Structures are given as C-alpha cells and as structure tokens.
Amino acid sequence: xxxxxxxxxxxxxxxxxxxxxxxxxxxxxxxxxxxxxxxxxxxxxxxxxxxxxxxxxxxxxxxxxxxxxxxxxxxxxxxxxxxxxxxxxxxxxxxxxxxxxxxxxxxxxxxxxxxxxxxxxxxxxxxxxxxxxxxxxxxxxxxxxxxxxxxxxxxxxxxxxxxxxxxxxxxxxxxxxxxxxxxxxxxxxxxxxxxxxxxxxxxxxxxxxxxxxxxxxxxxxxxxxxxxxxxxxxxxxxxxxxxxxxxxxxxxxxxxxxxxxxxxxxxxxxxxxxxxxxxxxxxxxxxxxxxxxxxxxxxxxxxxxxxxxxxxxxxxxxxxxxxxxxxxxxxxxxxxxxxxxxxxxxxxxxxxxxxxxxxxxxxxxxxxxxxxxxxxxxxxxxxxxxxxxxxxxxxxxxxxxxxxxxxxxxxxx
Numbered sequence: 070x071x072x073x074x075x076x077x078x079x080x081x082x083x084x085x086x087x088x089x090x091x092x093x094x095x096x097x098x099x100x101x102x103x104x105x106x107x108x109x110x111x112x113x114x115x116x117x118x119x120x121x122x123x124x125x126x127x128x129x130x131x132x133x134x135x136x137x138x139x140x141x142x143x144x145x146x147x148x149x150x151x152x153x154x155x156x157x158x159x160x161x162x163x164x165x166x167x168x169x170x171x172x173x174x175x176x177x178x179x180x181x182x183x184x185x186x187x188x189x190x191x192x193x194x195x196x197x198x199x200x201x202x203x204x205x206x207x208x209x210x211x212x213x214x215x216x217x218x219x220x221x222x223x224x225x226x227x228x229x230x231x232x233x234x235x236x237x238x239x240x241x242x243x244x245x246x247x248x249x250x251x252x253x254x255x256x257x258x259x260x261x262x263x264x265x266x267x268x269x270x271x272x273x274x275x276x277x278x279x280x281x282x283x284x285x286x287x288x289x290x291x292x293x294x295x296x297x298x299x300x301x302x303x304x305x306x307x308x309x310x311x312x313x314x315x316x317x318x319x320x321x322x323x324x325x326x327x328x329x330x331x332x333x334x335x336x337x338x339x340x341x342x343x344x345x346x347x348x349x350x351x352x353x354x355x356x357x358x359x360x361x362x363x364x365x366x367x368x369x370x371x372x373x374x375x376x377x378x379x380x381x382x383x384x385x386x387x388x389x390x391x392x393x394x395x396x397x398x399x400x401x402x403x404x405x406x407x408x409x410x411x412x413x414x415x416x417x418x419x420x421x422x423x424x425x426x427x428x429x430x431x432x433x434x435x436x437x438x439x440x441x442x443x444x445x446x447x448x449x450x451x452x453x454x455x456x457x458x459x460x461x462x463x464x465x466x467x468x469x470x471x472x473x474x475x476x477x478x479x480x481x482x
Contacts, residue, residue, distance in 0.1 A: 109152050116148035116185040123172070123181045136220065137175050144172035144182035151185060154192040159201030162189040166205045174217035174230050183233050190237050194244025195251065202241060210234040278443045282386045282393075287323030291316050315361055348381040349408070352388055356406070359392050366392075368406045376415055380471055383447040384408070384417050387455075390440045391419040391467045399423025399465060410473065414453075419467040425459035444469065 124145060127137040147168035154161045165185050172182035186209075193202040213230030220226075298312035349370065356366045376384070388406060395401050401423030409416045441457060444467070448455040453471035460466045 109155065112188055113149050113151045116151060116188055117145055119181045119184045120145050120148065134175075137172075140172040140175055141182065144169045144185065147185040151188055151192070154189060155196070158189075158193040158196040159198035162186075162193040162198065162201055162205050165189040166209050170209055170213050170230075171216060171220070173233055174213055174226070175220045180229065180233055183236070187237060187240050190240050191244040191247070194241055195248045197248075199241075199245075202244070206234060206237050206241065209237070274446075278446065279386075281440065281443055282390055283323055287319050291319055311361065315358065319358065346378060346382050347385040347389075348378065349376070349385060352385060352406070355385075355389060355392065359396065359404075362396065364392075364396065364401070365403045366406060367404070369408065371407065371409045372415065373410050374473065376471075376473075380415060380451060383451055383453075383471060384415065384469070386447055387417060387444045387467070387469050388419060390444050394440055395419075395421050395423060395465075399425075401464065413473050415471045415473060417467075417469045417471075420460065420464060422462075422464045425463060425465050426457065 120141065124138070124141045127134070127141040130137060147165045150161055150165050150168070166189070169182050169186045173180055173186075190202050190206065193199070193205075210231065213234060214227035217226040217230050218224060295312070295316060298309040298316075302309045349372075352368065352370075356368050360366055391406075392404070395404060399421050401421035404419065404421045407416075407418045409418075445455040448469045448471055451471045453469060455470075456466075456468045458466055458468075
C-alpha cells in the first residue's frame with residue numbers, strides 16, 4: 070500500500086503543507102483584516118446617494134429655510150468620513166454624529182441623514198469602540214432633541230431625533246451581534262490553527278521515528294557486513310563477496326524505504342513510485358539478513374488473525390529496532406522472536422542471550438539513540454504497552470502488547 074499520512078486526520082494523501090493554512094479561516098467578513106478599499110468606498114457612496122433626496126428637498130426650500138440646505142450638505146460630507154472608520158472607529162462616529170445631528174433635527178422628509186451615522190455606529194461597535202458609540206448616542210439623544218426645539222421652535226420637532234436615537238440603539242445591538250460572531254469565528258480559527266500545528270508536530274515526529282528506524286537498522290547492518298567482509302577478505306573471499314552483496318541489498322532497501330517516508334513531502338503533484346510499507350511478511354527477510362551475519366534467530370508467528378496495516382508496521386519496526394540494538398550492543402549469539410495473540414492482544418517478544426541492560430539504563434537509552442523510546446511510542450500510540458527488562462536467565466527481553474482493536478486505529482505509528 071502507498072505511504073500516506075493518517076487517514077483519520079482528514080488529510081487524504083496530501084501533505085500538510087498542501088492544505089490551506091489556518092490564516093484562511095480568519096478571513097471572515099468581520100475579521101481583523103483590512104476590508105478592501107472598494108468595500109469602504111461602496112458604503113460611503115451608498116450613504117451619500119441616499120441623502121440626495123434630502124438635499125433636493127432642502128434646496129427647494131432654501132429661500133424659506135437656508136440652514137436646512139447647509140446642514141444637509143454637512144450630512145452628505147459625513148458620508149465620506151466613513152472611509153476613516155477602519156483606522157479610527159471611535160473618532161469617526163463622533164465626527165459623523167456632529168455633522169449629521171443638525172440635519173436630522175432641522176430637515177424634513179425621510180431622515181436619510183442618519184444613514185452615515187448608522188454605518189459609523191455599527192462599525193464602531195464591531196471594531197471594539199463600543200464606549201465611543203454609546204457615549205455618542207447618549208449625547209445625540211440629549212443634543213438632538215434640544216437642537217430641534219431651538220432651531221424649529223416646536224416641541225413636536227423633538228420626536229424625530231428621539232426616534233432616530235432609538236433606532237441607533239437597536240443598531241448597536243446589531244453591531245454587538247456581528248462582533249460576537251467575529252469573536253466566535255476567530256476562536257474557531259485559533260482552535261483550527263492549534264489543531265493543525267499539533268498534527269504537523271505529530272507528522273514531524275512520525276517522520277523522524279521512521280527515518281531513525283530505517284537508517285539505524287540499515288547502517289548498522291552495513292557496518293556489520295562491512296566488518297565481516299574486511300575480516301574474511303583474504304582468507305575466505307567467497308564469504309566476503311556475500312557480505313558485499315548483503316551491503317548492496319540492505320542499502321537498496323533502505324533507499325526505497327526512505328523514499329517512501331519522504332515521498333509525500335514533494336506535494337500532491339510530485340509523488341514518486343514508492344515501495345509498500347513494511348509488514349509482518351517482511352520479518353523473515355529481516356531475520357535472514359541477521360542470520361547471514363552469524364546471529365542465530367528463532368522466529369515463530371502464532372497469530373490467528375491478520376493485524377491492521379498500522380499494527381503490522383509497528384510490530385515490524387519494533388522487531389527491526391530490537392535486532393538493530395542486539396547487533397550493535399548486546400553481544401548476543403541467539404535471539405528468540407515470537408508473535409502471539411492472547412486475550413485480545415497481539416504480543417511480541419524479542420529475547421536475546423546477550424549482556425542485558427546497562428546498570429544506568431532507563432527508558433529510551435540504547436547507546437545514546439532514541440530507538441527504545443521510538444518502540445515505546447509505537448506501542449502506546451496504538452493503545453498498547455511496551456516493556457524492556459533483563460529476565461532471570463540474563464540477556465534482554467523486549468515485550469510489546471498492542472490491542473487487537475487498537476485505541477488509535479488508523480493512526481500511523
């Protein structure tokens with residue numbers, strides 16, 4: 070089967086880098102990014118166009134009421150102050166309120182002079198200038214009716230500004246709803262970014278673990294076979310030739326596995342043909358390689374069912390790393406490898422007759438490397454357990470238990 074990232078992450082066969090980054094989630098309609106210039110101009114022009122009827126009415130009555138035309142033009146000019154709402158939402162709402170309030174108080178006809186103020190109030194709330202918006206509305210609710218009474222001398226004229234103030238208060242609620250929506254959107258974006266970063270970190274750890282196992286095993290085998298070849302080069306050249314052939318085979322297999330591990334990093338359009346993932350069927354080949362190096366190995370497969378691909382890969386890598394450590398450090402002559410299926414567990418044991426664990430050893434210590442830690446991680450990622458100990462008879466015993474139905478089924482080990 071081809072090498073693919075974990076299917077349960079929803080990534081398919083593409084690398085993490087091929088998917089949209091978390092920044093794409095933050096580009097909602099009310100995010101913190103600067104709106105396009107065209108959108109801001111659209112709001113300003115729309116507010117200005119809606120005021121043209123009020124300007125026309127004020128112009129037709131200019132002889133009787135010259136102030137009305139001047140105030141209507143001020144409200145028209147306030148429409149273009151909206152262009153500053155992104156950078157200065159608080160100051161913008163105050164300036165627009167000052168420019169629009171007289172027109173709202175004195176002009177007749179539809180109150181289109183309130184449109185720029187409505188846009189400014191909603192924008193201020195959405196962008197966090199709520200205090201500015203509320204204080205501006207409070208001032209408008211007091212000054213607007215008072216100005217209407219002073220300019221028109223009619224108590225009934227106070228009703229219009231009060232109704233406008235009430236409508237603007239309702240628009241503050243709209244702004245709050247949009248702001249809350251934006252906050253939820255950004256919270257989702259942060260959660261997605263955190264999840265993607267965790268997935269990327271897990272992918273980096275998986276790649277590092279696979280490369281360690283492939284390279285440590287292969288280089289160890291090459292080193293052993295090279296040593297045998299040098300030792301027998303003069304006395305038994307036919308055996309030296311076998312060692313060189315083993316080096317060639319091991320290095321070729323290592324290159325294929327490295328290409329399989331790293332192939333998906335090329336991107337969705339750059340896949341190379343890859344070798345299948347290692348599974349339990351390749352353990353006999355692995356055993357034969359070490360037997361040619363002089364190590365006696367007894368391998369028994371007592372499984373009654375076929376494990377999933379993730380489980381087979383984990384068991385193979387644990388056997389591979391165990392044999393690598395035995396060849397490098399154990400000074401052993403005999404190894405027993407056994408696979409069993411007991412009480413819902415796949416049980417792997419690898420036991421040698423070597424020198425066992427050093428007195429100062431602990432989890433993850435294998436001559437300065439990370440092999441033992443990697444074996445433990447492989448078992449635990451699938452809901453299993455891992456143990457290394459020195460049995461009563463000496464040597465070293467590696468035992469891994471993985472449930473038949475892994476807790477993390479589908480997660481690459």
